[in-house]
Amino acid sequence: MKQVTYIPIKVPVKRGRFNLYQTIKEAVEEQGEEILDGDILAVSSKFIAMSEGRVIDLQSVKPCAEAVKLSAAAHIPSSLAELIIREADRIYSTLPGFVLAIKHGMVVPNAGIDRSNVEHGAAILYPKDPVASAERLRLQILVDLGKRVGVVVTDSRLMPTRIGTTGIAVAAAGFEAVSDERGKMDLFGNVMRVTRRALADDISAGANLLMGETSESIPVVIVRGSGLTIIDRAVEKEDLVIGSDECVFIRCLSQKETTLYI
Amino acid sequence: MKQVTYIPIKVPVKRGRFNLYQTIKEAVEEQGEEILDGDILAVSSKFIAMSEGRVIDLQSVKPCAEAVKLSAAAHIPSSLAELIIREADRIYSTLPGFVLAIKHGMVVPNAGIDRSNVEHGAAILYPKDPVASAERLRLQILVDLGKRVGVVVTDSRLMPTRIGTTGIAVAAAGFEAVSDERGKMDLFGNVMRVTRRALADDISAGANLLMGETSESIPVVIVRGSGLTIIDRAVEKEDLVIGSDECVFIRCLSQKETTLYI
Known part of the structure; x- marks a missing residue:
């Protein structure tokens, strides 16, 4: 076999x-x-995203008004909320620390944005x-x-x-x-x-x-x-x-x- | 490696x-x-379930009143609806042909009951x-x-x-x-x-x-x-x-x- x-x-x-x-x-x-x-x-x-330079310094991200609202609803930093709004095809709803979104057609927490295995203060996109x-x-x-x-x-x-x-x-x-x-x-x-x-x-x-x-x-x-x-x-x-x-x-x-x- | x-x-x-x-x-x-x-x-x-004789002849299943309601809501045979009710820990909701349930703690369509790879007219449970x-x-x-x-x-x-x-x-x-x-x-x-x-x-x-x-x-x-x-x-x-x-x-x-x- x-x-x-x-x-x-x-x-x-x-x-x-x-x-x-x-x-x-x-x-x-x-x-x-x-x-x-x-x-x-x-x-x-994540490895592919890194090769493409899709690592973002969160301090450089300026949140829009919607991101400030999402940040408050989900209890996440407004810079991360801004990235989620930019990346997501659709956002469903939130729980503390968690945003359920659609990205690349998939249902995925935080639109696939991750802050692990990247430098401190950075986030990595899909x-x-x-x-x-x-x-x-x-x-x-x-x-x-x-x-x-x-x-x-x-x-x-x-x-x-x-x-x-x-x-x-x-x-x-x-x-x-x-x-x-x-x-x-x-x-x-x-x-x-x-x-x-x-x-x-x-x-x-x-x-x-x-x-x-x-x-x-x-x-x-x-x-x-x-x-x-x-x-x-x-x-x-x-x-x-x-x-x-x-x-x-x-x-x-x-x-x-x-x-x-x- | x-x-x-x-x-x-x-x-x-x-x-x-x-x-x-x-x-x-x-x-x-x-x-x-x-x-x-x-x-x-x-x-x-499914293989384990078969070894345990968990194959049910659908004709032998007598649906209760709740199963008749579920059958109508989900457009499935009432005998299958009865088995789902017996097996499920919890039933969420239905779509035509589909019952979303919890079984063994997992969210699972039709409480894990399947009608493929068993004899025709039979269903196999978890x-x-x-x-x-x-x-x-x-x-x-x-x-x-x-x-x-x-x-x-x-x-x-x-x-x-x-x-x-x-x-x-x-x-x-x-x-x-x-x-x-x-x-x-x-x-x-x-x-x-x-x-x-x-x-x-x-x-x-x-x-x-x-x-x-x-x-x-x-x-x-x-x-x-x-x-x-x-x-x-x-x-x-x-x-x-x-x-x-x-x-x-x-x-x-x-x-x-x-x-x-x-």
Whole structure:
């Protein structure tokens, strides 16, 4: 049977912008590893954002009037509130210390802005365009190394009723990120009901297990033997996310009158 | 660097109750694999439920009055609605074909009841007590093979704003399922700030990638080299889940008056 292996790639801490592809290539070589056809490279969204210079000095951020209101509602610094407003596609609501927002189509606390693993007083945003970042990295590997790989941009995220964060795909390139099983039969010949599998999320979580959250310095994981289908067409954001008006969780939980049956 | 390997274990389709441990042991041996100290065994919750005879003939289910109401509200068969009411710890609300419920502390569509990969006209419930099932399997491996392993009971689940299902941990035994990183780094300092990692969820998603949803017949995955800490104390349900009154997603989304800032 086919086995899947996750190979962690340690990368020295960088400050300021850097060349993402060159940095990854050198780290892989230094570790005596290589990138092969069919590999999926899981790369931390924070690492990509850093390479793009998406680290903001909070002191340099001037909050607008709306940000001052959001800051008071969520009990967060007004500079952070300003960044959340700038970054978010939509803001749902707040709890102390917590702003639930939509960014890159995903429901995500604080619009994906994080203040950990960056210098004190700074915040790090999501990559500007994660789909483009993933596709560029995929093409650089194809052109420079001649290898057809997939790339997934990973983040760690809290999920409803769960303790602790798990890995999720912010963007993907070069592989079938969602498997459509509609019309397929199950073991007993039933036509499948839950019919799509978020393969990019599964692989992101597997990679997240190795990446850690603190000082591990493992922003890249090579996933080998996944058997995922390598493709050339672009993987769009809409391949991974649905609108919040279609999301069954958001629709169910935000119903004005919730009927409790038990 | 340490690599993590996921080894899929194919198991022939079974009907009726069966001995979970013996079945897994034989399948592992037939495949020429073995179980080693430090392995984490990911086992599908549906496979465990089948071994426990938790397959229900829907025709045999007599709906109560509340189930008839739920059936009408959710546009699902009344027999399925009855099972959901029996199984759920709490029911939130409904959409056509969809009942959002809490089961084993997790927010989960249809209280975890599924009608795929069982005989037509039947439904399969979650294992009766997934924590106990995981712990029993762990101890059987310890006693019979002398190996100290972890066990995680996995399911696939839709997540907010995502297309497709990803793997999640229903229960765990024998390893530190959540890593507590509080105090390890200087974060927001707010109560809501995320400082724990759902390792059991990460590993479940990695295993889910290999298990598939249709006719793959891979209900078990051996995860080797994860480096997760093997423990003897029981992993409680409360190690994995928080109450819905504490969940930031549920609290944010179910606020009666949602203020939109942008």
